[in-house]
Amino acid sequence: MRLRSAIHLGSAALALALLAFAAPAVIAADTVDPVADAKAFKKFFTDKFPKVKLEDFVNGPYSMNEDLHKQWEEKEQFPPYEFSLEMGKEMFSKPFKNGKSFEDCFPNKGIGIRQNYPYFDEKEGKVITLELALNRCREANDEPPFSYVRDDMAALTAYMAFTSRGKPFDIKIPNDPRALEAYQKGKEYFYTRRGQLNFSCATCHVQSPGERVRAEVLAPALGILNAMPIYRSEWSGMGTTSRRFTTCNSQIRGVPLTPQDDEYRNVEYYLSYVSNGLPISGPGARP
Amino acid sequence: MASTIRVRATASGETTEVQALIQHPMDSGFVKDAKGEIIPPHFIQQLTFEYDGKPVFMADWGGGVSKDPYVKFAFKGGKKGDDLKVSWVDNKGATDTNTAKIQ
Amino acid sequence: MRNAMLKSALPLVLLIAGASSALAEGSEADFKAAYAAAEAANKEAGSLRNQWTTTAATLAAAKKAADAGEFDKAMASAKEAEALAKASIFQATSEKERWKDMEIR
Numbered sequence: 001m002r003l004r005s006a007i008h009l010g011s012a013a014l015a016l017a018l019l020a021f022a023a024p025a026v027i028a029a030d031t032v033d034p035v036a037d038a039k040a041f042k043k044f045f046t047d048k049f050p051k052v053k054l055e056d057f058v059n060g061p062y063s064m065n066e067d068l069h070k071q072w073e074e075k076e077q078f079p080p081y082e083f084s085l086e087m088g089k090e091m092f093s094k095p096f097k098n099g100k101s102f103e104d105c106f107p108n109k110g111i112g113i114r115q116n117y118p119y120f121d122e123k124e125g126k127v128i129t130l131e132l133a134l135n136r137c138r139e140a141n142d143e144p145p146f147s148y149v150r151d152d153m154a155a156l157t158a159y160m161a162f163t164s165r166g167k168p169f170d171i172k173i174p175n176d177p178r179a180l181e182a183y184q185k186g187k188e189y190f191y192t193r194r195g196q197l198n199f200s201c202a203t204c205h206v207q208s209p210g211e212r213v214r215a216e217v218l219a220p221a222l223g224i225l226n227a228m229p230i231y232r233s234e235w236s237g238m239g240t241t242s243r244r245f246t247t248c249n250s251q252i253r254g255v256p257l258t259p260q261d262d263e264y265r266n267v268e269y270y271l272s273y274v275s276n277g278l279p280i281s282g283p284g285a286r287p
Numbered sequence: 288m289a290s291t292i293r294v295r296a297t298a299s300g301e302t303t304e305v306q307a308l309i310q311h312p313m314d315s316g317f318v319k320d321a322k323g324e325i326i327p328p329h330f331i332q333q334l335t336f337e338y339d340g341k342p343v344f345m346a347d348w349g350g351g352v353s354k355d356p357y358v359k360f361a362f363k364g365g366k367k368g369d370d371l372k373v374s375w376v377d378n379k380g381a382t383d384t385n386t387a388k389i390q
Numbered sequence: 391m392r393n394a395m396l397k398s399a400l401p402l403v404l405l406i407a408g409a410s411s412a413l414a415e416g417s418e419a420d421f422k423a424a425y426a427a428a429e430a431a432n433k434e435a436g437s438l439r440n441q442w443t444t445t446a447a448t449l450a451a452a453k454k455a456a457d458a459g460e461f462d463k464a465m466a467s468a469k470e471a472e473a474l475a476k477a478s479i480f481q482a483t484s485e486k487e488r489w490k491d492m493e494i495r
Contacts, residue, residue: 037494044494078295078306080355191489193481196442196474202492236354255441263439 032180034173034273037187041274045222049210058226058281060219064210068217072285081158081231081283084151084238088159091152096141102156105137114157114164115280118269119172120179127182127265130157131242148242148259157229158238161282169226169280171273182262186270189263190221195254201267216287223275225268227284238283241268292385296371303365303389305336305344307358307373315350330378334358337372338365365389417461424468425452431475440482445474 045057052063062069092102092110103109117130134156135145146152173179193200201221204213209220228241235243242259245267249256257263291310296303309331316328328350336344343362365371367389374384428449435441452467 040494074359075357078293078308078357080308080357082293082308083310083355187493188489191492192485193489193492194440194485196444196478198481200489200492206492206494233353250443253443255436255443255446257439 032184034180034183038274038276041222044206045209045220049220054277055279057220058223058275058278060224060227060284060286061210061217064220065217068287075285079231079285080233081238081285084155084231085158085162085283087151088155088157088162091156092159096138096143098141100141102134102137105133105140110160111163112167114160114282115167115170116172118265118272120174120176120182120269122174122176122179125178126262127186127269129241129260129265129268130160131240132260132265148240149246150243151237154229154238154240154243157240158231158283161229161280164280165282166279169272169276169278171269171276173273182266183270183273185263186266186268189267190270195249195252197252199252201248221271221274223278223281225271226275226278227281227286229282230284230286232286234287290385291383292373292375294371294373294385294387296365296387296389298365298367298389302361302363303338303371304361305359305371307336309334309356309358309375311355311375311377313348313350313352313354313356317350328378331356331375332378333376335374336360336362337374338362338369417465418456421452421456421461421464421468424465424472425449425456428452428468428472428475431472431479435475435478435482438479438482440478442474442478445471445478448474 042054046052046054049057049063056063059069059072062072095101107113114130117133118127120126121128131148131153134153135148138145146156173183190201193203204218205221205224209218211218225241228244229238230244231238242264245264246256246259292307293309294305294307296305311331312329313331314326314329316325316330318326320326330350330352331348334344334346334348335342343364344358344360346358348356369389370386371389372384372386374382376382428445432441432445432449435445448467448471452464452471455461455464455467
């Protein structure tokens with residue numbers, strides 16, 4: 001074990017030294033700089049796909065494949081998520097047993113605010129996602145929480161996303177070391193390989209966007225949460241961000257964590273932040 | 288109660304293009320639920336689009352068609368302002384129908 | 391002749407029976423130790439938030455075989471589960487640094 005940690009220390013020191021020589025503009029490898037990260041993130045994808053307009057990245061696989069794009073455009077004329085969207089709208093204003101509704105828990109009655117989530121709650125010291133906020137609203141009004149991976153939560157977030165369509169992602173990282181830490185942990189989660197297949201989120205969505213994994217065309221990581229929640233033909237229904245995170249984990253043979261665990265909240269924070277400026281396109285339709 | 292059928296028909300020259308989205312579980316009868324019990328078959332068996340009293344599109348469906356099916360087709364004829372009637376019958380004998388004006 | 395054989399066969403049979411049940415108990419004890427080791431490793435992977443689905447499946451297969459008395463099979467599965475769990479620990483530990491290799495800069 002000592003030898004291994006010595007090797008790790010040695011390689012880390014070497015990596016640090018290399019970084020110092022290779023990128024003199026970097027202050028230190030340990031400084032968290034979300035602004036620089038977001039800039040580099042966007043540059044990576046726009047360089048890789050020069051023909052794709054920045055705002056088109058939110059369309060995932062459709063931005064990567066012309067034929068799929070055409071089929072999707074046609075389908076958007078009569079989108080499969082209409083039923084879920086209607087259900088979400090109804091649910092949002094339907095009163096709880098105590099007479100209040102979701103409208104009372106959110107600014108502007110929940111209309112046009114989706115692009116502000118997730119946010120860092122400085123009182124609690126944690127990231128709050130939209131799904132989490134919805135369930136907290138229920139619990140605050142003596143209602144049982146919804147499952148994070150089923151239709152009810154999906155319909156609610158579909159409605160909220162729809163009211164924000166076109167608005168650019170506006171995720172804030174307050175000047176609080178805990179917020180920076182959450183952001184950094186989210187970034188770390190995104191790039192960490194896991195599961196028996198040894199994939200990280202980046203393996204598919206940074207290294208291989210536009211390419212196929214089995215029959216599916218992979219979406220780029222830039223803008224990947226802008227279309228959430230998504231109606232997937234594969235699911236024959238609307239699915240939440242939590243559902244997507246947990247199923248991605250199990251698909252690479254990693255045991256999924258519990259929805260809305262810190263790791264998931266943090267990675268949602270990171271991915272949303274680096275896509276700041278790109279428009280909300282949810283709810284999305286996907287294969 | 289709102290119809291399960293949403294339909295949009297557009298006349299263009301000699302043809303009318305029709306799109307429809309139908310809300311239906313389309314359970315094949317082969318899928319098991321979380322408890323391991325078969326979800327009984329529940330799917331649309333017949334779908335008919337009628338124009339001017341005559342069928343312009345008919346489908347005999349089975350459990351192989353997915354949930355909330357989407358249909359798109361075109362037929363010769365059809366004038367703007369005329370009615371297009373859609374109706375379905377499922378294996379439980381339930382039906383629904385809806386009419387849209389051709390745009 | 392037969393009587394003589396039977397008389398001498400009985401203690402032999404008893405001996406064999408005793409020996410094979412001792413063997414069976416031995417492999418059950420071995421299995422239990424191997425299974426416990428695999429479970430412990432998987433638990434550690436859990437604390438690192440990196441368990442593999444195949445580890446859980448292999449542990450389940452080991453238990454199923456053991457319940458059916460197939461201790462050789464159960465042993466093999468338990469050993470495999472331990473190897474999988476240990477690999478998942480190694481992955482989680484090494485990725486603590488290696489994740490930076492994939493980072494967009």
